[in-house]
Amino acid sequence: MVSDPIPRTILIVDDTPENIDILVYVLAPFYRTKVALSGKKALKIIQAAAPPDLILLDIMMPGLDGYQVCETLKGNPDTRTIPVIFVTAMGEVDDEKKGLELGAVDYITKPINPAIVLARVKTHLALYDQSRELTQQVALRTAELVKTRQQIIRRLGRAAEFKDNETGNHVIRMSHYCRAIARAAGMGPESVDILFNAAPMHDVGKIGIPDNILLKTGKLDRDEWAIMRTHAEIGAKIIGTHSDDLLGTAHMLALCHHEKWDGSGYPRGLKGEEIPLMARIVALADVFDALMSERPYKQAWPVEAAIRHVEEQSGRHFDPALLPAFRAALPEMILVKEKFSDRHGALADIDLA
Structure with a gap:
């Protein structure tokens, strides 16, 4: 077997060091290897x-088992x-149907046969390359379709905001805030992009709320x-359920932003x-953005007061683990606040990027 010019990473x-040692011995001459005991x-x-580029995954492990790891990845x-290729003991073969249903591509039984391991890894790496x-190629051919879909989603978000925000720039600002926080939190680029483009739809359900409630200047009863x-729930129904x-x-x-x-x-x-x-x-x-925006029922808060509120609500309203990412993203968020300020009026172009 000839190794790749640029070794792939496996x-x-x-959870058993001896099993890892055997697989490293078999694979290391041809691939970069990384190991994890849990x-x-x-x-x-x-x-x-x-x-x-590929994961060899044991099923029976303490804590997160192989099924849970695979489900998280997928x-x-x-x-x-x-x-993901499951590496399992003979007694676990009957459970492989579950693993394949979760998205694994194959399984190898223990004790391993080195030739089989190398052949399966080579095959699935080749298939991965083809995929x-x-x-x-598909992404290139559908780029315009994706862009059109994103524009529709953003404009639906703006439609909701125009009901209770004179300019509707709120959805633009908070989408940028989401992207900055997600990046600072270590979220991967594809997930960040999906969040950035989906965020404008978070309040689309306001379309279904009567104006006398949505625009009321006093406290709601x-x-x-x-x-x-x-x-x-109205917003979730408007969007519907999709595999996309x-x-x-x-x-x-x-459905979940509140x-x-x-x-x-x-x-x-x-x-x-x-x-x-x-x-x-x-x-x-x-x-964060709502606090700093003027509404029929309140004045805009200063930036410092909005920051204090987020910090005070950490562990109550907000995930405390996101506070460091929020702080790290603040310089970018302040720039976004000014660039898309309501003082500038409604933006004719809603290309968020």
Whole structure:
């Protein structure tokens, strides 16, 4: 077997060091190898550096097992295409159907046969290359379609904002805030792009709220507040359910952007990490910008006061783990606030980039 001119990287995940040693011995002459003794460590390795080209993954591990690791990878747009091969004991073969359903491409039984390992790895790397090339070609051919879809999503978001914001620039600012925070939090580029383009749809459900409630200058009474809270579910219904990443994310953000870290939010009262990470970022960006924006019922807050509010609500309204990313993103966010200020009037061009 001839090694690649640029060695590929294989991540080996197994809680038994002896099993890792054997696989490294077999693969190291031909590939770069990285190792992890737990599922949690494997996810950290993947998120902290350039992702591996293929993963050899044990199933039975303490903490996060192989199934959970695979499901996490396949649920992330930045890692879902990485080939995962399960390496399992003979007694676990009956469980492989579950692994393949989760997105694994193959499985190898223990004790391993070096020739089989090398052959399977070579085959799936070749298939991965073909898949990436095809994906690039499709992306080039559909670029205009994607751009058109993004414009429609953004303009629907603006349509909702025009009901309670004279210029509608709020959705532009908070989309940029989301992107800055997500980048600072270490989110991968594809996920950041999806968040940036889906965020403008978070409040589309306001289209379904009567103007006498949405534009009321005084405090809402209990019945009015109950109606106002329905905008999250209305927005999710307007967008609908989709397998497409962008529209699926827009649906999730519309439904979950008013959930709070301590479980006191709505509509489902999700708590902590039950709330999708992107929704936690949108919640922070949305509130931060809303505080600094004039509304029929309030004056705009100074930037310093809005920052203090976010810090005070960390662990209650907002994910405390996002606070460092928020602070790191603040210089960029302040520039965005000025560039897309409501003082400049409604922007005719909604190309957010």
